[in-house]
Amino acid sequence: MGVKEEIGGWLRPIVYLGRNPISLTGAVLTTSSAFTIIAFWFFEIVLGGGAYKYPYAGILFFLILPGIFVLGLILMPVGALLRRYHLLKRGELPRLYPRVDFSQPLLRRAAALIVVATVLNIVIFSTASYEGVKYMDSVQFCGTVCHTVMQPEYTAYLHSPHSRVACVQCHIGPGASWFVRSKLSGLKQVFAVLFHDYPEPIPSPVTSLRPARATCEQCHWPQRFMGNILLVKKHYDSDKDNTSETTVLLMKVGGENAEGPQGIHGHHLAPGVQIHYIALDRKRQVIPWVSYTAPDGKTTIFRSTVIKATPEQLAKGEHRLMDCMDCHNRPTHTFQLPGEALDDAMQKGYLSPKIPYIKKEGLIVLKVNYPSRAVAHQRIAESLEQFYKTQYPQVIATQNTELQEAIKTIQQIYARNVFPKMHVTWGTYFNNLGHMNWPGCFRCHDGNHVAANGEVIPNDCSTCHDILAMDEHHPKILSELGVH
Ligand code: HEC
Ligand code: HEC
Ligand code: HEC
Ligand code: HEC
Ligand code: HEC
Structure with a gap:
């Protein structure tokens, strides 16, 4: 049997069964959406595009049109199968499908068209799904499509040091399993928005957030030695002259140097260090139990002498391994007071x-x-x-x-x-970096978390920073440094 006949044999049922309204509708849907998609790509790639500027244009081109395209692809075989089923029921199914005669130019062209269309469809389908996924990972999709819901986080994000980092780099990170998880949870969220079934405000912390190792640490290096960082905080009084007062802190951020782990980062992030804690509340503000594993493997357990918790409460509380987010929980959604x-x-x-x-x-x-x-x-x-x-x-x-x-x-x-x-207003979202407006570091470093051997999670003011000036009008230290 020649190639021609073989193709002919394959084509017989397709040609015969394909002649039904459902399959034809499918063909029309697929072809017309394919042309629109191709025209859109041409517009985006050749003419420089700009559809990304309009949130709903993205939904149309990356999600709805490819959806119609796929629907058409599905309708074609469904129509053929239905026709086959009905013919079979009525006993009208031919035992041999009518021969596809390649000497007829019309049929030859039809066959060629089907082959070309199938190849083209595969190309369009894979490009469209790639583009669709890329679009769903874009900041524009995450930040603006569900406009009201994401407006607080998106606005804060735009004003943050991470305003050029895509939402998905912190919220999803690399890897296939998180990718799938995120798409499933994204689907749930789209329904939540459609049916207005979401909490206001969106609760924080995000319990399912991926650990920092796979997100923040793709860009930041935990052992990097930053040494001391000078922080100048200026406050203005509520008097007529708006008198200014300046506080100057030398933050001991540290990291790792030749002498080993130093300062804040060093003590929390050195290789081998693990800090686990139990929080009794949803917001992780009430912490009665902390365990610290030093680089040498020695573990110390600190218990609060102020927050009393029964073993049942401890078992029911949230158990968490501390990472970047427990201090930097607002690296990008930084709301101010x-x-x-x-x-x-x-x-x-x-x-x-x-x-x-x-x-x-x-x-x-x-x-x-x-x-x-x-x-x-x-x-x-x-x-x-x-x-x-x-x-x-x-x-x-x-x-x-x-x-x-x-x-x-x-x-x-x-x-x-x-x-x-x-329902997002002043102070809705806690910032754990510090201790003036929220408990922050003092959730553990309050001087009341004590180990069995009497050791305490340190609380004296010079543990984390040297206070070089406190509420001074013109701190001498700043003029010495030439800073204003
Ligand atoms: C630099 C990393 C980073 C980027 C980029 C980022 N986020 Fe977040 N996001 C976080 C962290 C950290 C939290 C708080 C996690 C916690 O406390 O559990 C958070 C929390 C949230 C929350 C929960 C409410 C809240 O404020 O705690 C929403 C909603 C959110 N992000 C949406 C977005 C959107 C939309 C974008 C992109 C426009 C985005 N995020 C970009 C790190 C990031
Ligand atoms: C895709 C890379 C990337 C990821 C992921 C990322 N960051 Fe950053 N981060 C940066 C860059 C770049 C800067 C410096 C921005 C600048 O100085 O303009 C920065 C700055 C910072 C700063 C200093 C902010 C300031 O006020 O100057 C902190 C703190 C920080 N990141 C924490 C985090 C945390 C926590 C996460 C994870 C939730 C994270 N980053 C995820 C790239 C990233
Ligand atoms: C124990 C709390 C704590 C943990 C955990 C922590 N940090 Fe920090 N980090 C700080 C403090 C405090 C500062 C000083 C900056 C400030 O006070 O504004 C700082 C500073 C930084 C800076 C520099 C900011 C600047 O102004 O230049 C970066 C970047 C940073 N942290 C990233 C990270 C990353 C990434 C992780 C996780 C691998 C992490 N931090 C874990 C407390 C922490
Ligand atoms: C979940 C509890 C917890 C939180 C929150 C926390 N820490 Fe710690 N921190 C610890 C533990 C436990 C140790 C180890 C104590 C020890 O050395 O025995 C520690 C050690 C330190 C040290 C080293 C102290 C020393 O021994 O010299 C510094 C500095 C520090 N933390 C700074 C911070 C800062 C700054 C924050 C807030 C941004 C913070 N920590 C938040 C639990 C915590
Ligand atoms: C566990 C670490 C830690 C300890 C202990 C600690 N601080 Fe702080 N302190 C911080 C951090 C972190 C910040 C926030 C820096 C920032 O805003 O970026 C801060 C900020 C401050 C500020 C500046 C607030 C502002 O916005 O002007 C003052 C003042 C201050 N601390 C005083 C103290 C005093 C006084 C003590 C002793 C009772 C103390 N701190 C103990 C970590 C600590």
Whole structure:
């Protein structure tokens, strides 16, 4: 039997059974979506594109069109099988399908078309699924498609040192099994958004977050020696002059050097070190039990003398191996507190400390519980203008440009941190790096976590930082260093 006949033999049932409305609809769907997809690729690749700018264009081109394409592919054989089933039931199925006669030019061309279309479909299908997956991993998809839900995290992210790192690099990381898991959980989330079945705010910590070893440590090296880092923190008082006070800390971040592990990173991250803890609450703020395994393998267990927990409570609590995220839980979704945000804007020059009482008034308007972001935007401007008009008309007369700039900045601070629709407001999300606004390091380093041998997780102020100046107007240390 020649090749021609063999192909002919294969084609007979396809040609015969394919003549039914379902298969033909499938062919139309597949062909038309294929043409649209190809046109879109042409637009993206050859003409430079830009569809990524529109969140829903991405859904259309990467998910819906390929979906229609695949649906068409499925309908074709389904139609043929149905036709076969009906013919069989009616006893009309020919014992031999009509011969496909290759001497007929029409059939020859039809056969060639089917072969070419199949090859093309395989190419389109694999490219489309690759593009679709790439699209679902894009920051734009994660951050903006479910706009309201992700708006708080996405906004904070855009203002963070990681604003060029894709969401999936921290939330999923490399490897096939996490890839599959993430797609399954993503599917669940799409349904949750469709049916508005999600918690507001989105709870933190993320219990299923992948350990830092596979995410953060793809870019950061835990033993890297950073030594001491100078932190200059400027605060402004609520008095008329917005008097500034500066605190200067030398943070002992450490890492590993010739003498071994040093400082904060060294003691928590050195090879062999394992810190396990048990938290009694969902937010991991109440920690009655900590175990520390030193590089030499010696394990010490510290128990809180203040937080009492029964063995049952300990067994029921969350057991966790400490990693980067237990200190840096806000490396990118860094929400500010109102005072902190105003201080930062004043230090950077977006908010003039020369406007009398601007810190105090800024705090007042920021802390109001507005029903929506639009109302907040309007009322912040109205309240501040009203205050200065009635109390300090000379500000309107001589410093109006600065005042308008200040109003804009304060509106932006609100917009960057408060999301009434998602019930995200000041302090909704804890920051564990520090101990002033939240327990942070002091969840363990409170001086009350004691081992059986009397050893305590250290709490004295110089364990983690040297305080070079505390709330000084003009710290001498900064002028000595030439820093302002
Ligand atoms: C630098 C790493 C990093 C990047 C990039 C990143 N995240 Fe996160 N994300 C985190 C960490 C860490 C947490 C908090 C984990 C915890 O405490 O358990 C988090 C938490 C979240 C939460 C839970 C709510 C919260 O604020 O704790 C959401 C939602 C979220 N991220 C969405 C996103 C989206 C959307 C993007 C991309 C626009 C993104 N993330 C990019 C590290 C990252
Ligand atoms: C894809 C690479 C990448 C990943 C993944 C990543 N980071 Fe980063 N990270 C960076 C880069 C690059 C910078 C420096 C940004 C800069 O200085 O502009 C940075 C900066 C930082 C900083 C310093 C922030 C500051 O205020 O200057 C911290 C802390 C940090 N990362 C922690 C983390 C943690 C925790 C994770 C995991 C949740 C993580 N990073 C994941 C690339 C990454
Ligand atoms: C025990 C708490 C703790 C753990 C665990 C921890 N860090 Fe840090 N890290 C700190 C502190 C504190 C600083 C000082 C910066 C500050 O206070 O703003 C710091 C600083 C950094 C910086 C430099 C920031 C800068 O301003 O230059 C990077 C990058 C960083 N950490 C990454 C990591 C990564 C990655 C991990 C996990 C492998 C990790 N850290 C684990 C507490 C921790
Ligand atoms: C989950 C508990 C826990 C948290 C939270 C925690 N630590 Fe620790 N830390 C420990 C334990 C346990 C040790 C080891 C104590 C020892 O040396 O016996 C330790 C040791 C240290 C040391 C070395 C102390 C020494 O012996 O010189 C430093 C510095 C340190 N931590 C800084 C921090 C900082 C900064 C934070 C917050 C950003 C923090 N830790 C958060 C548990 C914790
Ligand atoms: C376990 C480590 C640790 C111990 C112990 C510790 N601190 Fe801190 N401290 C930190 C970290 C981490 C920060 C946050 C740095 C940052 O904001 O990036 C901080 C920040 C501060 C700040 C600056 C706050 C601001 O925003 O202006 C002050 C002041 C301070 N600590 C004072 C103290 C004093 C006083 C003690 C002794 C009672 C002490 N600390 C003990 C780790 C520690």
